[in-house]
Amino acid sequence: MNEFTFNTRFKRALKGESLDMVPVCSVTQTGTVELMEMTGAYWPQANYDASKMAALALGGHEIAGFENVRCPFCTTVLAETLGCTVAEGSIDIQPYVTDFPCKKKKDVKNISVPDSLLESRRTSVVLDAVGILKEHVGEDVPVVAGLVGPAGLASMLAGMKNYLMWFVTNPEVVEELMGTLNEACIEYANGLLERGADAVTLIDSEAGPDIIAPQMFETSVFPLYRKFCREVTGLKILHMCGDATAVLDSLANVGFDGISIEEKVSVSFAKEIVGNRVRLIGNVSPSDTLLAKGPDEVMIEARACLEDGIDILAPGCGLAPHTPLENIKALFRARDEYCSL
Numbered sequence: 001m002n003e004f005t006f007n008t009r010f011k012r013a014l015k016g017e018s019l020d021m022v023p024v025c026s027v028t029q030t031g032t033v034e035l036m037e038m039t040g041a042y043w044p045q046a047n048y049d050a051s052k053m054a055a056l057a058l059g060g061h062e063i064a065g066f067e068n069v070r071c072p073f074c075t076t077v078l079a080e081t082l083g084c085t086v087a088e089g090s091i092d093i094q095p096y097v098t099d100f101p102c103k104k105k106k107d108v109k110n111i112s113v114p115d116s117l118l119e120s121r122r123t124s125v126v127l128d129a130v131g132i133l134k135e136h137v138g139e140d141v142p143v144v145a146g147l148v149g150p151a152g153l154a155s156m157l158a159g160m161k162n163y164l165m166w167f168v169t170n171p172e173v174v175e176e177l178m179g180t181l182n183e184a185c186i187e188y189a190n191g192l193l194e195r196g197a198d199a200v201t202l203i204d205s206e207a208g209p210d211i212i213a214p215q216m217f218e219t220s221v222f223p224l225y226r227k228f229c230r231e232v233t234g235l236k237i238l239h240m241c242g243d244a245t246a247v248l249d250s251l252a253n254v255g256f257d258g259i260s261i262e263e264k265v266s267v268s269f270a271k272e273i274v275g276n277r278v279r280l281i282g283n284v285s286p287s288d289t290l291l292a293k294g295p296d297e298v299m300i301e302a303r304a305c306l307e308d309g310i311d312i313l314a315p316g317c318g319l320a321p322h323t324p325l326e327n328i329k330a331l332f333r334a335r336d337e338y339c340s341l
Helices: 006-015 033-039 050-062 077-081 105-110 121-137 150-158 160-169 171-194 214-231 245-251 267-274 286-291 295-307 325-339
Strands: 069-071 085-087 096-099 143-148 199-203 235-240 258-261 279-284 312-315
Touching (some): 006 235, 006 279, 033 050, 050 069, 050 121, 069 121, 077 121, 077 171, 121 171, 143 171, 150 160, 150 171, 150 214, 160 171, 171 199, 171 214, 214 245, 245 267, 258 267, 286 295, 295 312, 312 325
Parallel strands (some): 069 143
């Protein structure tokens, strides 16, 4: 009999406490076509119906084996709620933004957090799905809910071209927009935690060094993250795509419990940078390895992550919809072999 439940192991890992084995989780999206076929919960409906969202998320745990459940499966929930036009996508394409409200700098003044933020068409579905998931798994399995952060939302509401241009020519405009969006993130994150999420993942790759200069991050984004971490009352994880190495030292001081990193970041070097200030999650490549290679290659890459000291073994980003189920299960074989030595 295991000493720890999945939830206990997950939380102890994020706190840096002793464990019997490294958790294998996904703090990013877990929906795949195989899981849709096996659960009967397909995109795009599973992005807009709470019971289908919960069913597909449960498939990630009960069928694929992840030691947590995670929803939603797309990044457009808050973007649509705050004014973007979104296409629903298809069975293997996530919802995506087709139009945005901040076409000119003056439009930023019109963006505000609606009083009904948590009752919107999109947020209410995710909140209901979190409630369903928590009722189903109880306290034994961690429920992780994702949301896009202030920089990612700003790039959606203003369009990427404006987001990047204004950061250089009118940084105060982007800062004003992100400040408003950060308030929405805080309210939504707390709502998710109140409905039963054990942790939230803030997805904010547009704040990373692959998109903006580290100096811009320090002056414009870092203070927003500090506020988010102060005011969100639960376990908090940041996911940042790309090579986040240049801002890892700052991120370790923000207040997040974990940082989810892509394969572009060296786990061993990252561990040297962050020390014991924050835990690292990742970073098996979701595209180059989990999608495109076989179980043996997945096990090799997962084993390298474990040897380098990863705190929670996970895909380095959201799963591609056509990721083979056998490749996901190879993560657990690698962990079990490693931890049995």
